[in-house]
Amino acid sequence: MAIRSLSCMNVGQHLGAGTFGVVFLARDSCDNDTLVALKKIKMERETQGFPVNAIREIRILKALKHPNVVDLREIVVFNENDDRETYKSVTDFQHNDVFMVFEYVDYDLYGLIRSSGVIFNEAHIRSYMKQLLDGVHFLHKNNILHRDIKSANILITKGNVLKIADWGLARFTQKSNHRLSNPVVTLWYRSPELLCGMRKYGPEVDMWSVGCIFGEMKARGPILAYKEKDSELLQMELLWSECGTNMTSDVLKKYEEYPNWDKYKFTKTSNKSIKTKFEGERGWDTDSLNLLESLLDWNPETRMSASDALSHSYFYNGQGVIPPNKLLVFDNVECPRQSDVMQKHNQDHEKRIEAKRKADIKQKDMDAVVAANKADMATKAVKRRFDSVSNAGGVSTGQEKKYKVIRRPGGATAKDAAKDTTNAVISNPSGNKREEPVSHTTNKSSEPAPQSLKVEPMKQRSLASDGFF
Numbered sequence: 516m517a518i519r520s521l522s523c524m525n526v527g528q529h530l531g532a533g534t535f536g537v538v539f540l541a542r543d544s545c546d547n548d549t550l551v552a553l554k555k556i557k558m559e560r561e562t563q564g565f566p567v568n569a570i571r572e573i574r575i576l577k578a579l580k581h582p583n584v585v586d587l588r589e590i591v592v593f594n595e596n597d598d599r600e601t602y603k604s605v606t607d608f609q610h611n612d613v614f615m616v617f618e619y620v621d622y623d624l625y626g627l628i629r630s631s632g633v634i635f636n637e638a639h640i641r642s643y644m645k646q647l648l649d650g651v652h653f654l655h656k657n658n659i660l661h662r663d664i665k666s667a668n669i670l671i672t673k674g675n676v677l678k679i680a681d682w683g684l685a686r687f688t689q690k691s692n693h694r695l696s697n698p699v700v701t702l703w704y705r706s707p708e709l710l711c712g713m714r715k716y717g718p719e720v721d722m723w724s725v726g727c728i729f730g731e732m733k734a735r736g737p738i739l740a741y742k743e744k745d746s747e748l749l750q751m752e753l754l755w756s757e758c759g760t761n762m763t764s765d766v767l768k769k770y771e772e773y774p775n776w777d778k779y780k781f782t783k784t785s786n787k788s789i790k791t792k793f794e795g796e797r798g799w800d801t802d803s804l805n806l807l808e809s810l811l812d813w814n815p816e817t818r819m820s821a822s823d824a825l826s827h828s829y830f831y832n833g834q835g836v837i838p839p840n841k842l843l844v845f846d847n848v849e850c851p852r853q854s855d856v857m858q859k860h861n862q863d864h865e866k867r868i869e870a871k872r873k874a875d876i877k878q879k880d881m882d883a884v885v886a887a888n889k890a891d892m893a894t895k896a897v898k899r900r901f902d903s904v905s906n907a908g909g910v911s912t913g914q915e916k917k918y919k920v921i922r923r924p925g926g927a928t929a930k931d932a933a934k935d936t937t938n939a940v941i942s943n944p945s946g947n948k949r950e951e952p953v954s955h956t957t958n959k960s961s962e963p964a965p966q967s968l969k970v971e972p973m974k975q976r977s978l979a980s981d982g983f984f
């Protein structure tokens with residue numbers, strides 16, 4: 516089938532963005548305005564051409580058709596000549612940009628878990644977990660590893676059908692002794708053997724992530740997440756302290772052979788298992804605790820597979836698994852997507868940085884003003900001392916800080932003034948004239964001010980009048 520151009524799509528709001536693409540909501544005008552999600556492939560530097568992740572994602576998604584795998588409908592291309600008119604307002608589309616066209620899915624699990632308006636009950640969790648395992652079992656059966664299972668990459672339709680999305684890190688594997696890339700998988704969902712630099716790994720790495728998702732749905736938040744900082748060391752320390760007792764001496768021997776084990780110098784043994792973390796908490800019964808523990812097994816060889824997990828007693832107790840169309844529907848619920856939450860987080864972070872930058876600048880300005888003012892005062896004080904010494908022919912006492920000495924018309928010279936011992940007319944800072952003896956001394960022996968001198972208050976300096984603000 517020929518590749519269509521983007522002009523068949525009415526591009527709408529931005530749905531998300533991640534490492535490999537930007538996702539937009541769109542309507543396919545050539546197909547009854549069906550809602551679709553358009554993932555614009557981020558081109559690598561021109562010399563490197565079409566990104567390998569996108570090639571893998573397209574190849575794998577074309578091969579995988581399953582109710583719990585997001586459906587890749589087709590690929591469309593932005594053709595500047597045909598499409599420029601339609602997308603005048605969208606400035607960052609370039610000629611030959613490639614878009615993957617997916618079925619549109621209403622929510623992502625990340626947003627659902629974090630929405631206070633969503634009533635998320637055990638029946639939902641059991642159903643989503645069953646659907647997730649169905650999807651993962653299907654891909655593992657087809658020798659595919661996803662390598663980025665996390666709540667933001669799991670989509671949920673309004674009808675409660677789960678779809679595994681974001682196949683940018685997925686790959687085919689045949690031989691278990693093949694060396695694969697590491698690091699893979701988002702840190703909070705990354706298994707301990709990956710954190711130890713293992714490059715010969717298999718479906719077990721996805722199963723650790725599935726265990727993290729199970730815990731996240733139950734606890735309504737990530738369960739093994741070192742939130743302050745992205746650091747393999749701190750993440751591994753967290754796994755050790757939260758579920759370290761799963762590491763028996765046999766398993767420890769295995770880990771000692773992993774490439775980066777020496778990087779982690781665990782001095783204390785852990786006395787916690789993931790089971791003890793949640794034991795006794797609301798919503799955790801024996802079956803769910805056992806399932807979680809089997810998925811978050813430190814030993815990749817004994818970690819529970821998708822097919823075994825599907826037959827776990829967790830799915831058969833109580834009401835069993837309720838079909839998606841019989842579950843409570845989240846109608847009219849505004850769910851943030853991961854990118855909304857991240858965008859808000861980044862915006863808040865940027866606002867905080869900007870506020871701090873402005874505060875720093877203001878502080879620097881204030882410091883500069885204070886310093887300039889001090890320097891100005893010092894210069895003026897020196898000048899006043901000099902003036903008063905030359906006017907009165909003596910050494911200043913500091914009185915001139917408040918009163919400026921001025922000459923009356925036809926007044927005496929400085930020499931005369933120094934000789935004169937009568938009272939001077941002074942005007943005080945409030946402007947009232949009064950007659951009183953002025954202690955305008957030239958030395959410590961209190962010499963009266965000359966009569967010919969009028970003493971006026973100095974003008975108060977204000978920072979504003981000096982043009983600092």
Ligand SMILES: Nc1ncnc2c1ncn2[C@@H]1O[C@H](COP(=O)(O)OP(=O)(O)O)[C@@H](O)[C@H]1O
Nearest residue numbers: 531533534535536538552617619620667681852
């Ligand atoms: N088919 C879809 N329908 C609706 N939203 C989607 C769809 N595919 C992706 N998204 C949204 O876009 C976000 C990023 O898409 P994803 O495929 O994970 O790209 P990336 O590789 O950049 O992380 C997802 O977390 C999800 O919120």
Ligand SMILES: [Mg+2]
Nearest residue numbers: 533667668681
């Ligand atoms: Mg993603």
